[in-house]
Amino acid sequence: xxxxxxxxxFISQKQIADMLHYSVQTVIKKxxxxxxxxxxxxxxxxVFIDRKKFFEExxxxxxxxxxxxxx
Numbered sequence: 001x002x003x004x005x006x007x008x009x010f011i012s013q014k015q016i017a018d019m020l021h022y023s024v025q026t027v028i029k030k031x032x033x034x035x036x037x038x039x040x041x042x043x044x045x046x047v048f049i050d051r052k053k054f055f056e057e058x059x060x061x062x063x064x065x066x067x068x069x070x071x
Contacts, residue, residue, distance in 0.1 A: 019062045 016059075019059075019066055022066060023062055
């Protein structure tokens, strides 16, 4: 990483893995109960992650979703 990151900005790999696991589990649960269909989530049966987009857009959303669940 070229730019300095503060402790608040830095998210450990484990936290990322936990959040991804959590969000994937949520998707699986919703899919099981028919709340979302699988093609809507990953059109070709694969999930492609654009790393830049993931960290800039999806991470903050995942974090806020995770925090809402804890309340």
